Amino acid sequence: MPTVLNTPSDEKTGTVTSKPVIVIEHLYKQFGRNVVLEDFSLTVYKEENVVVLGKSGAGKSVLIKCVIGLLKPDKGNIMVLGENVTALNDDDLDRVRSKVGFLFQANALYDSMTVRENLEFPLRRHWINISQKEVEKMVKEALENVALLHTLDMMPSELSGGMLKRIALARTLILKPEIILYDEPTTGLDPVTAREIDQLILKLQKKYHTSSIIISHDMNCVKNIADRVILLLDGKCYADGSYDELEHSTDQKIKQFFE
Amino acid sequence: MSLITNTEDFLEQTGKISRFAGHFFSHGIKPRFEIKELLSQCYLIGYKSFPLVGLTGFIMGLVLTMQLRPSLVSYGVQSELPVMVGIAIVREIGPVITALIFAGKIGSSIGAELGSMKVTEQIDAMEVSGTNPYKYLVATRVVATTLMLPILTLLGDAISLFGAYIGVNISSVTSLRFFFTQVFQSLTYSDIVPAVIKTLFFGFAVGIIGCYKGFNSTKGTQGVGISANSAVVLSSVLIFIIDLLTVQLTNLIGLN
Numbered sequence: 001m002p003t004v005l006n007t008p009s010d011e012k013t014g015t016v017t018s019k020p021v022i023v024i025e026h027l028y029k030q031f032g033r034n035v036v037l038e039d040f041s042l043t044v045y046k047e048e049n050v051v052v053l054g055k056s057g058a059g060k061s062v063l064i065k066c067v068i069g070l071l072k073p074d075k076g077n078i079m080v081l082g083e084n085v086t087a088l089n090d091d092d093l094d095r096v097r098s099k100v101g102f103l104f105q106a107n108a109l110y111d112s113m114t115v116r117e118n119l120e121f122p123l124r125r126h127w128i129n130i131s132q133k134e135v136e137k138m139v140k141e142a143l144e145n146v147a148l149l150h151t152l153d154m155m156p157s158e159l160s161g162g163m164l165k166r167i168a169l170a171r172t173l174i175l176k177p178e179i180i181l182y183d184e185p186t187t188g189l190d191p192v193t194a195r196e197i198d199q200l201i202l203k204l205q206k207k208y209h210t211s212s213i214i215i216s217h218d219m220n221c222v223k224n225i226a227d228r229v230i231l232l233l234d235g236k237c238y239a240d241g242s243y244d245e246l247e248h249s250t251d252q253k254i255k256q257f258f259e
Numbered sequence: 260m261s262l263i264t265n266t267e268d269f270l271e272q273t274g275k276i277s278r279f280a281g282h283f284f285s286h287g288i289k290p291r292f293e294i295k296e297l298l299s300q301c302y303l304i305g306y307k308s309f310p311l312v313g314l315t316g317f318i319m320g321l322v323l324t325m326q327l328r329p330s331l332v333s334y335g336v337q338s339e340l341p342v343m344v345g346i347a348i349v350r351e352i353g354p355v356i357t358a359l360i361f362a363g364k365i366g367s368s369i370g371a372e373l374g375s376m377k378v379t380e381q382i383d384a385m386e387v388s389g390t391n392p393y394k395y396l397v398a399t400r401v402v403a404t405t406l407m408l409p410i411l412t413l414l415g416d417a418i419s420l421f422g423a424y425i426g427v428n429i430s431s432v433t434s435l436r437f438f439f440t441q442v443f444q445s446l447t448y449s450d451i452v453p454a455v456i457k458t459l460f461f462g463f464a465v466g467i468i469g470c471y472k473g474f475n476s477t478k479g480t481q482g483v484g485i486s487a488n489s490a491v492v493l494s495s496v497l498i499f500i501i502d503l504l505t506v507q508l509t510n511l512i513g514l515n
Contacts, residue, residue: 010418070383094389108384121387 008186018048020079021179021211022067027076029062031088037073038060038235042229044179044211051214051222053257054232060215061105063232064181067213070103071092081178099212101172101180105187107164109156109171116152118160119143127173142170145204165201173204180205186221198224221256230256279471286391287398297399303398304365305407312415315360320348320419324426342431344423345442346450353416354454355502358461361408362494366469369400370490374483382474396475401466406469408462409455449509457505461498468494 022044029037036059044050054060066070067078069085078085081095109118119139123130143149146166156164165185172180185201186194198221205212216222222229222243230244231239231254239246239254247258294449324344331337372397382392424438472490476482 065383066317068388090391097387097389100387102384102387104380104384106379110381110384111379121385121390125389159309 010016018045018203021046022079023079024063024067025079027063027064027066027078028074029059031072035235037066040232040235040237042077042230042237042240044213046211047205047209049214049225050230051216051226051228052230052232053216054224056068056217058232060232060247064102064183064213064215067187068100068181069096094126098175099178101175101177101181101211103165103168103172103180103185105183105215107125107156107168109164109168111156114153114155115143115148115159115167117154118122118156118167119174122171122175123242132204138174142174143167145173146170146200162189162196165197166191169197169200173208176208178210180210182211182212182216184215185253186216186218191220194218194221195224197221201225223226265449272349275475277363280467281364282393283401283467285392290457291394291441293395293399296395300399300403301407301506303391304403305410306360308364308407308411309414310365312357312360312411313418314352315356316415316419317422319356319425320344323347323352323419325429327335328430332418337431340427341423341438341441342445344426345420345445345500348419348423349416349446350450350454351502353419354412354458354461355498356386357412357415358408358458358465358498359405359495361411361462362465362498365404366465366490366494367487369404369466369469370472370476371483373397373470374476375473376515377474377476378482380469397467397470400470401463404466404469405459405462408465409458412458415457443463453505453509457501460501460505464497464501465494468497 013052020043022042024040026039027040028035040059040063042050052060052063062071066073067080067085068089071250073086076086080096083092085093085096088096100230109115110121113121116139119142120135121134123138133198139152140149143152145183146169148163148170149164149169151159151163156167159167169185182201186197189197200213202225203211212225214221214225216225226243229239229241229243230237233253239249242247246254249255249258290417313352324340327343328337328340331340331343373382376396382396385392385395396456420439420442424433424435427438469490472493478488
């Protein structure tokens with residue numbers, strides 16, 4: 001039986017409004033005999049940052065890959081901005097994806113393309129009729145947001161880990177998505193750069209009013225970013241609450257993440 | 260037990276590759292076409308492979324002539340050297356050697372490139388960016404390998420024949436015009452057409468195997484190496500199998 005500390009409700013206050021943007025219901029996913037997600041449910045509200053905590057291999061990345069339609073769940077529904085992504089055809093899924101950004105753990109920048117081409121790629125694919133002038137304006141704006149305009153014509157191999165993460169974030173934001181899914185945004189970065197990325201995520205979230213699911217092991221990142229923390233254990237939502245609520249929990253399974 | 264497991268693995272792999280190839284016809288060649296990427300791949304796969312194909316073709320023609328000459332001299336038919344070399348190069352050696360060189364260069368490069376993209380999640384990123392990775396990465400490369408290999412083979416054959424002309428001139432004096440007149444008088448369409456058609460299949464096999472191995476790469480960076488290596492091995496074996504089948508087929512329909 002999961003220890004639900006706080007069930008999100010429509011009476012959520014503060015900056016978070018009550019409109020749900022992602023609704024995951026009774027999600028099941030297994031690979032061979034390995035059950036990764038088992039009856040997992042979660043609702044993310046508009047402008048809310050939900051951090052999903054869990055051990056390595058717990059299924060956190062699988063969860064957000066199901067949300068964006070990169071993996072198909074075995075059972076359950078995932079409503080993203082009112083559309084059931086598990087039942088959409090390729091064209092409709094692309095339409096939904098244009099409103100959802102995904103920051104990959106390893107950045108996933110195309111290493112055969114320059115920074116400019118990396119940023120142009122999603123723009124030209126999702127918005128086929130966009131003019132060259134608009135593309136250039138949006139690319140420059142995205143790079144200014146992450147303070148890396150000078151890298152415009154550089155190759156990813158010429159950039160540091162922190163710069164790559166910021167470029168990947170710029171690429172994620174270039175379509176001005178309503179939802180952003182972050183897969184371990186600060187993993188592999190030094191504490192100073194990790195903090196810069198946290199602040200950048202928060203700054204851009206405020207600027208573009210996005211909602212997010214963030215997968216992280218970095219407790220500083222969780223503390224800085226999370227409006228709500230979900231603990232994923234044994235494929236289920238074991239705990240759901242604010243950072244402070246979970247930090248002061250007496251449950252051993254929850255405490256081990258905060259020690 | 261091991262034999263059963265190996266047979267099962269072989270059948271499973273064959274099934275998966277067939278389905279992957281079938282996907283090319285059912286989805287890969289439908290709009291929206293990735294023309295820009297296709298042209299870029301034709302340049303990389305075709306134009307960039309030309310120096311290697313040309314060099315190996317030249318050496319092959321030269322060496323083949325030098326090796327054949329003593330045998331023909333012993334039978335007193337050295338004047339038939341251009342005819343023999345011409346037929347051997349155009350019908351068999353040219354297409355197969357070019358395809359094997361092509362599999363080594365392009366098959367491994369496609370396997371490693373897509374394998375690397377797979378393990379660094381670039382293929383997932385492409386899908387999230389509203390791009391069908393099968394069309395963008397696989398269809399373009401398979402079409403490019405299928406179209407470029409016949410062209411490379413014809414060019415390789417021409418360079419190889421020039422190498423053979425040099426080989427003939429090492430021990431005797433023959434004019435370029437006389438050499439090529441002899442070669443072309445001995446060749447018929449039934450020598451050239453089946454040879455070109457089989458290179459289309461060779462090219463398709465190299466492209467589809469390279470893409471399949473890259474697309475299904477696992478185990479991180481180690482997997483990228485395995486993908487590149489197995490792409491070359493499997494496509495080389497397939498080239499020989501296709502060659503055997505096309506020779507049987509052309510015999511059957513009387514093209515030989």
